[in-house]
Amino acid sequence: MHAVIMTGGSGTRFWPVSRSSTPKQFLDITGSGPMVVETCNRLSPLLKDEKMILILGQRHLKEAKSLFKGRAVHMLAEPVGKNTAPCIGLGAIYAEYLGCRGPVAFLPADHFIGNPASFIESLRAAGDLASSGGIVTIGIVPSRPETGYGYIKRGESLADAGKMNAYKVSEFKEKPDIEDVCNYIKSGEYYWNGGIFVATADTILMETKRLLPDLYEGLADLKKVLGTDRFEGRLREVYSDLSGVSFDYGIMERTDEEIYVIPCDCGWSDVGSWSSLYELRSADHDDKNNIAEGENLLIDCEHSFISSRAGRCVACLGLKNCLVVDTPEALLVADLDRSQDIRKIVEQLRKDGKERLL
Amino acid sequence: MHAVIMTGGSGTRFWPVSRSSTPKQFLDITGSGPMVVETCNRLSPLLKDEKMILILGQRHLKEAKSLFKGRAVHMLAEPVGKNTAPCIGLGAIYAEYLGCRGPVAFLPADHFIGNPASFIESLRAAGDLASSGGIVTIGIVPSRPETGYGYIKRGESLADAGKMNAYKVSEFKEKPDIEDVCNYIKSGEYYWNGGIFVATADTILMETKRLLPDLYEGLADLKKVLGTDRFEGRLREVYSDLSGVSFDYGIMERTDEEIYVIPCDCGWSDVGSWSSLYELRSADHDDKNNIAEGENLLIDCEHSFISSRAGRCVACLGLKNCLVVDTPEALLVADLDRSQDIRKIVEQLRKDGKERLL
Numbered sequence: 001m002h003a004v005i006m007t008g009g010s011g012t013r014f015w016p017v018s019r020s021s022t023p024k025q026f027l028d029i030t031g032s033g034p035m036v037v038e039t040c041n042r043l044s045p046l047l048k049d050e051k052m053i054l055i056l057g058q059r060h061l062k063e064a065k066s067l068f069k070g071r072a073v074h075m076l077a078e079p080v081g082k083n084t085a086p087c088i089g090l091g092a093i094y095a096e097y098l099g100c101r102g103p104v105a106f107l108p109a110d111h112f113i114g115n116p117a118s119f120i121e122s123l124r125a126a127g128d129l130a131s132s133g134g135i136v137t138i139g140i141v142p143s144r145p146e147t148g149y150g151y152i153k154r155g156e157s158l159a160d161a162g163k164m165n166a167y168k169v170s171e172f173k174e175k176p177d178i179e180d181v182c183n184y185i186k187s188g189e190y191y192w193n194g195g196i197f198v199a200t201a202d203t204i205l206m207e208t209k210r211l212l213p214d215l216y217e218g219l220a221d222l223k224k225v226l227g228t229d230r231f232e233g234r235l236r237e238v239y240s241d242l243s244g245v246s247f248d249y250g251i252m253e254r255t256d257e258e259i260y261v262i263p264c265d266c267g268w269s270d271v272g273s274w275s276s277l278y279e280l281r282s283a284d285h286d287d288k289n290n291i292a293e294g295e296n297l298l299i300d301c302e303h304s305f306i307s308s309r310a311g312r313c314v315a316c317l318g319l320k321n322c323l324v325v326d327t328p329e330a331l332l333v334a335d336l337d338r339s340q341d342i343r344k345i346v347e348q349l350r351k352d353g354k355e356r357l358l
Numbered sequence: 359m360h361a362v363i364m365t366g367g368s369g370t371r372f373w374p375v376s377r378s379s380t381p382k383q384f385l386d387i388t389g390s391g392p393m394v395v396e397t398c399n400r401l402s403p404l405l406k407d408e409k410m411i412l413i414l415g416q417r418h419l420k421e422a423k424s425l426f427k428g429r430a431v432h433m434l435a436e437p438v439g440k441n442t443a444p445c446i447g448l449g450a451i452y453a454e455y456l457g458c459r460g461p462v463a464f465l466p467a468d469h470f471i472g473n474p475a476s477f478i479e480s481l482r483a484a485g486d487l488a489s490s491g492g493i494v495t496i497g498i499v500p501s502r503p504e505t506g507y508g509y510i511k512r513g514e515s516l517a518d519a520g521k522m523n524a525y526k527v528s529e530f531k532e533k534p535d536i537e538d539v540c541n542y543i544k545s546g547e548y549y550w551n552g553g554i555f556v557a558t559a560d561t562i563l564m565e566t567k568r569l570l571p572d573l574y575e576g577l578a579d580l581k582k583v584l585g586t587d588r589f590e591g592r593l594r595e596v597y598s599d600l601s602g603v604s605f606d607y608g609i610m611e612r613t614d615e616e617i618y619v620i621p622c623d624c625g626w627s628d629v630g631s632w633s634s635l636y637e638l639r640s641a642d643h644d645d646k647n648n649i650a651e652g653e654n655l656l657i658d659c660e661h662s663f664i665s666s667r668a669g670r671c672v673a674c675l676g677l678k679n680c681l682v683v684d685t686p687e688a689l690l691v692a693d694l695d696r697s698q699d700i701r702k703i704v705e706q707l708r709k710d711g712k713e714r715l716l
Contacts, residue, residue: 297703318695331682334677
């Protein structure tokens, strides 16, 4: 198996720690190292570094090279982000270029997995299934009625075909309302769509040819110059002509290939906000449910997340449900429950022309 | 009239802005300049710079000299703080040394006065009264039932003696309970004790001789060497032997001199905490009752006090009743109502050996 790790994106939800120069996937958000490194390390039981392909933004190439110094991980820099379909197509042609004829796992670089062994087991099963065609998604067993995610409804079981924990996908549901979500969870037939799937490069490219012919043409062009010094220039040309389209919309929703789901209960989180990180790191909570990192002094605080990352003393008094993130350039103080709205701060800073803080 | 401005004290209640190196009186807390400079400027209609005597701590002399560069204000540095009785005694002998035979106003350097004209009028009346003996306190007309202050109960009116707005003091009440305070305010016969009073140097020194003979002896010694280069060394010796005692306890409560009170409604505040400063600066409140100074960005915040003093962007989201004070060395985030407890932070930092933050 090969793996394509999608390392683009410029998440703003962890501002002021995540910045356009160092988005979330390059940060140690969960306390166990930069997320993209964690993502690769997690795959190690399944495949070697030389079978991993990072697709990332041009401006982050230097940072990534430094993080993976001495490792054989491949890196491909997109000159500009064009959503997931081009990124996945690029991963597919590069996997073929590396000689891959088997399954390829496609996964985001910035997710947390609490139980990596269980995740690897699911990926392995997905790889087995995908070897004989189709697209195999990993379905995250929901742990709460979350309306912010997409859901995958399972259909016919593959038990008769000897695949014990695998199903055909009956339907995708994008961000349903809370009532539907509660019904989904009660039924036990729905999973979160974490954007992780396995398919052969051939499957991906054939469906791209059929459904996104312009993209396919570009990829076919690029394939010819892969490994030559003409690749980079050609990539820039091809990308500048591409229209951004998501793999979900461009391929998944319209494919004639069979789509499968392998349920996986692996403590997954997309770590989408400071507040979800706060929940995730329950092991780091003190006896008043605070997380406090860096130089700090807490008096009568509870259920708060204090992150001192500027080497300064952060003194807190009488705080409840508060988020304090101190960095050298900017300080954030927020209601922890409002951490989804941090994008509003980033938007305002952009409007105010404060690019240096983004 | 001369004035002795008591500039000692190492207030911790405005931490992290007030530090042992720059206590409150040297800071621009209210937005109109360093408090000690404001205190002197406020007296200008009444007396010239050369009749003002600052008594301050040795370690703050340099800062004070820089603040009063080019001005004729006198400065006396105590080698160590020994409470108010020695400070006031020192002021008295220095005023005599300057040739003062009339009244001397004694006042703290770190108070705010909203209506300086009314304050000056009261001081002038107090000076007139004190010229013929006794100690004349300025009684601040209470604006709220505050239990944290001392109260002065007025007695017999001096109207018959031609002093329209002056009374004998009938009693001092130190930090009474809320029930008593409410009765005080209802009666209209009580005033806050702001620690401001007027008396001749002779009155002060005679009462010191009678009630604190050891202190008087030291002062008499010092008087002989005032203006010589032996003064500083002698001051150190005398101070090292002194026991610290407050003027209230040592003199006021035991004096046989008549004590008077001149009521004064001058928008006084001792600016004792961030929250009292927040109330005081109501003119700076925005439409959601926030005060925000320095580089900041507030989204959905109300009744909060955001002070960015480190040149960094302070972004706040969804805060209520919150205090954020950002300085280069330390950051404070607190419930605004808990600002009286900031001393707890300072105590803890001292215990933790973090002297650099004090």
